Amino acid sequence: MTEHLVVIGGDAAGMSAAAQARRRRGLDDLRITAFERGSFTSYSACGIPYWVGGEVAEQDALIARTPEQHRANGIDLRLRTEVIELDHAGRRVLTRELETGKEQWTGYDQLVIATGAEPVRPAHPGFDAPGVHGVHTLDEGAALIDTLHEDVRSAVVVGGGYIGVELAEAMLLRGLHVTLVHRPAEPMPTLDPDLGRLVRLGMDKLGIEVVTGAEAVEVLLGPDGRPRAVRSTVGEHPADVVVLGLGVRPRTALARAAGLTLGAHGGLLTDETMRVAGTDGVWAGGDCVEVLNLVSGAYQHVALGTHANKHGLVIGTNIGGGRASFPGVVGTAVTKVCDLEIARTGLNEREAAAAGLRWTAAVIESTAQAGYYPGATTMTVKMLAEQGTGRLLGVQIVGGAGSAKRIDVAAVALSCGLTVGQLISLDLAYAPPFSPVWDPVLVAARKVATLVGQGPS
Amino acid sequence: MTEHLVVIGGDAAGMSAAAQARRRRGLDDLRITAFERGSFTSYSACGIPYWVGGEVAEQDALIARTPEQHRANGIDLRLRTEVIELDHAGRRVLTRELETGKEQWTGYDQLVIATGAEPVRPAHPGFDAPGVHGVHTLDEGAALIDTLHEDVRSAVVVGGGYIGVELAEAMLLRGLHVTLVHRPAEPMPTLDPDLGRLVRLGMDKLGIEVVTGAEAVEVLLGPDGRPRAVRSTVGEHPADVVVLGLGVRPRTALARAAGLTLGAHGGLLTDETMRVAGTDGVWAGGDCVEVLNLVSGAYQHVALGTHANKHGLVIGTNIGGGRASFPGVVGTAVTKVCDLEIARTGLNEREAAAAGLRWTAAVIESTAQAGYYPGATTMTVKMLAEQGTGRLLGVQIVGGAGSAKRIDVAAVALSCGLTVGQLISLDLAYAPPFSPVWDPVLVAARKVATLVGQGPS
Incomplete structure (x- = not known):
């Protein structure tokens, strides 16, 4: 049948x-x-x-x-x-x-x-007006693009997570003055604040106005019923168009x-x-x-x-009659704002605390290519290891071109339950155009392994 | 004491x-x-x-x-x-x-x-003449650079492995006409010949003359005692300078x-x-x-x-009184020739055969970024899995910018003994500027898993 x-x-x-x-x-x-x-x-x-x-x-x-x-x-x-x-x-x-x-x-x-x-859309006044855009579907994307006429000069992006920073980049590429309004203290709340701060500095450099610790509470409308500004808990931010990136x-x-x-x-x-x-x-x-x-x-x-x-x-x-399973995730995510790459996997400090774990963290700076290689870009790696066992718990990366996809090494290591000592010994690809002789992920592993009393193994 | x-x-x-x-x-x-x-x-x-x-x-x-x-x-x-x-x-x-x-x-x-x-230096006639250079030490590198005057217009690179292809690129960047003389049928003998062929095609496009199946048997010297050509088993190749990349x-x-x-x-x-x-x-x-x-x-x-x-x-x-160990390698290596990236880890078909293993191989083509992302580069991934167990045995990659460092995913997976079914489920970083929704390594895993009868797990 x-x-x-x-x-x-x-x-x-x-x-x-x-x-x-x-x-x-x-x-x-x-x-x-x-x-x-x-x-x-x-x-x-x-x-x-x-x-x-x-x-x-x-x-x-x-x-x-x-x-x-x-x-x-x-x-x-x-x-x-x-x-x-x-x-x-x-x-x-x-x-x-x-x-x-x-x-x-x-x-x-x-x-x-x-x-x-x-998409999360706040019930605050003005958030349902025309000119306030989500971008979750193709139809919504098309509607936003239709809005971007010559007389649209400023955009407020509400929310500084993945979608928020990507939309801030998009509005910037469209030539708009961009303000990002974000509730926590630093953008990219799936990173720890010390790494989030690097994202903020990068966005500053790009000319994006990053307003943090600020909740958007109203979209102020002009006489035409379209946005003229967003009012937040810290002030008013001019906005011919409002884009929602609240997850x-x-x-x-x-x-x-x-x-x-x-x-x-x-x-x-x-x-x-x-x-x-x-x-x-x-x-x-x-x-x-x-x-x-x-x-x-x-x-x-x-x-x-x-x-x-x-x-x-x-x-x-x-x-279909086969056998397949999805074991779960390790929390890997990646994005970029223009040339600034951002990635994370596993647990950040807040998540490690919520999971009842005891961890040690280390932050290192290195380059994505050999330091002497032309155009070598800097990158920061933060790594968390469980105290006692040395088990890798999570990694966060912020850096230039060639940084972010390195998070995959940590993602696989997390899936396999590796310790940071084992991480040090991984046979990662090395040649000067691709990596320093110690890959930045391994530099971070060395630092945190020392802190938790583990050698390479 | x-x-x-x-x-x-x-x-x-x-x-x-x-x-x-x-x-x-x-x-x-x-x-x-x-x-x-x-x-x-x-x-x-x-x-x-x-x-x-x-x-x-x-x-x-x-x-x-x-x-x-x-x-x-x-x-x-x-x-x-x-x-x-x-x-x-x-x-x-x-x-x-x-x-x-x-x-x-x-x-x-x-x-x-x-x-x-x-470095391996053949005992053939002329190979010890001035103008025949190894590049294993800084002194040798300096000597080669000193040779590269205006009247040096052609180079023969002997050997088409890592050092050979890197030196071919270097000579090309110096503006020389470059001939690569290589004994096996395709360059990069740590890849299987089907992937090595892609390297040859890439080098062809760059204007490097790739002469394979040819052993260099003599450096022919001019009246000044310096190279004028390399004689191989297939012909004579003009060379004002000869560079050795024989490992x-x-x-x-x-x-x-x-x-x-x-x-x-x-x-x-x-x-x-x-x-x-x-x-x-x-x-x-x-x-x-x-x-x-x-x-x-x-x-x-x-x-x-x-x-x-x-x-x-x-x-x-x-x-120093600590405890540390080096468990071994999985055979990871990476290089590039201009924009063409090359990487491998684990065992290739020849090595799998030598190890007495029974394997199944799959080759896929994908892009290093989402296919629709501007500047997306193509990449080819070859993956070997053990028959019966589905254990990952090796991966080879040839492709454009952003391809090669992906080999690290396979390197970690090999260290952990993952099956290709387990590979499919890895939580690798995805966003359009960084990867298609299925990372090319996972696309290869899907294909070879199907061939060995494994689903995602």
Whole structure:
């Protein structure tokens, strides 16, 4: 008998799952229907800042796979169709076509929930005015780009995390005067403040006005009903356009209403196979789930396309009759502001404290290439090790070109539970155009290993 | 009682060991004497090609620590002094001052052998003529640079391994017509030929004449006694200057004469603490030792400054009363020819066969950044996995800017014995300027995992 797989959400996790299941099971064996509320499928939300900044010229470049391609692949894809109710016991979903309002129940044997995340938008006055933009979807990106006329000269970016700093860069590349308004003391709050400070200094140099310790509380509107300034707890900041970079939260109202278990961060909880806890045949992945942090042992919410794609692969493989699992994350993230690269993985000091760990930290400065190599860029590495065991807990990097991707060494080491002593002995690639003779990650390992009383091993 | 540490060789391994021991033990506790045959200490031999190419302007830039700095650090450093005999039973060394010819015995309690490596120079006719250059030492680099006058228009580089391709780049940057003469079928013989072919194509594009399957058998001299061409087994190649990039072998004649055990590649054999097998208080490190390859389980000779520095740290820590070990290597190496980056780690197909393993290989093409990101460069990744277990065996990379350092992910994974299924799940840094949503290393892992029947895990 043909099984019916229903997918809610047509972006990375959902359509990766659908495509992988399709690859493994024929049309006679598995029917696949996917519902997507928007007009696009399988696009790179992470690429939107670069499109807004003008570095990526075409919206189409961000689309990995079009609706037509999915349909040609044997997936019954319904765009502009929202799933408004999930009847978990009855194994069916209620959909509404956005154009016609037509509602309809569809039964399923297997269900993939990939409803993604929704941007945080404060309820403060003016934040819902035209000219105040989120950039979570292609439609939102297009709307922001449409706004950027000649008479738009200043932008306020609200929020100094990943999306915030990327949007600050984008607005700068568009030639605007940019103010970043950010609540904590330093930008990039997933870094410790000492490294966040380096990001602030880098943004200062680029001409971005970084206002920290300041909460944006109102968008002040001009007579045309469009922004003229943002009022924060420390003052007024001129803004012809306002961009929101306050992060996202899991979009799980549907799942919550259906009685599925959510975690402390509002995301769905799954086992390693990405099956929703306590269900049979219900899977979830991407920005709507919580993931296990392998370093802290706690669940967290990480909205990243790379995890969403992995979840989709795992779900599709398992639905397709194979065996696959997603063990968790170590908290790796990377971004840049113009030439300043920023990366982190594992736990920062705040997170280590929250996990009840005792740690020692070390900070080193080095260069991404041999110091004498032309154009060698400086980089700062902060490393945390557990006291007693010497286990690597986390790494943060801020530096010039060639710095950030080095975080991957720490990411793999964290996955494997290496100590900082073991880190020192790693056989990392060395040649003067690529690294000093001691890779900066190893320099940091040497320093923190000495502090925790470990030699190379 | 004050112990006496004697160090033979004043470059990376020897002086790192001396400096680390000095840091841990005071002048009253440990006397340190270091003998160096040449005039320099602690310099970056790996940087010489970039100095020859003109990218690094000053010889001094390559010197990490001068003789004066070492002496100020409490190390009795004797330059231009060669150790000509090692009396292992009598715990003493016989030295000869190169200027005066004066010979003298010096006793030791602890001995560090860090005699380095010597370049392979064929005994064929003409190879000892002026104008035929090795580039293993600063003196040799300076001699080559002195040769590069206006009337020098063509260079033949003999040997297409790491040093050979780096010197080809250097000669190109000097404006010379460059011919690379190389015996195997493709350059970079530590890559498999299918990846080596990509290097050849890249060098072709740069205007380097790559002559493979050809052994250089004679340097033909002009009436001035200087090179005019190189004769190979396939023809004559014009050469106003000839540069040798045929690799190096351990410089261990002294150790051999002293009856110390050498390995199959002519290098000293040590345990994990870098103590020479079968001795008490004799240590060795750097280019004169063989190292354990953790993937194959066999010893090999790898002349790389990064290993030499690690050996020195381990030796100095152990002599200094600490505990340190060097577990081995996984065979990581990286280089570039202009914009073409090249890296490898673990075992290639030839090495896997020699190790008696059964493997499956996959080759993928991807981009180093998101495909839509401006300036995204293509890269090719080849990955080998063990049949049955799915254990990662090796990775090779050839590609544009941002490709090569990714080899470090595989290097760490090899150290930890990860399977390719586990590789797929690694939490590597993702953002469009740094990587496609699936990092190319993970794309390769997906492909080879499928071939060996493994899912993400």
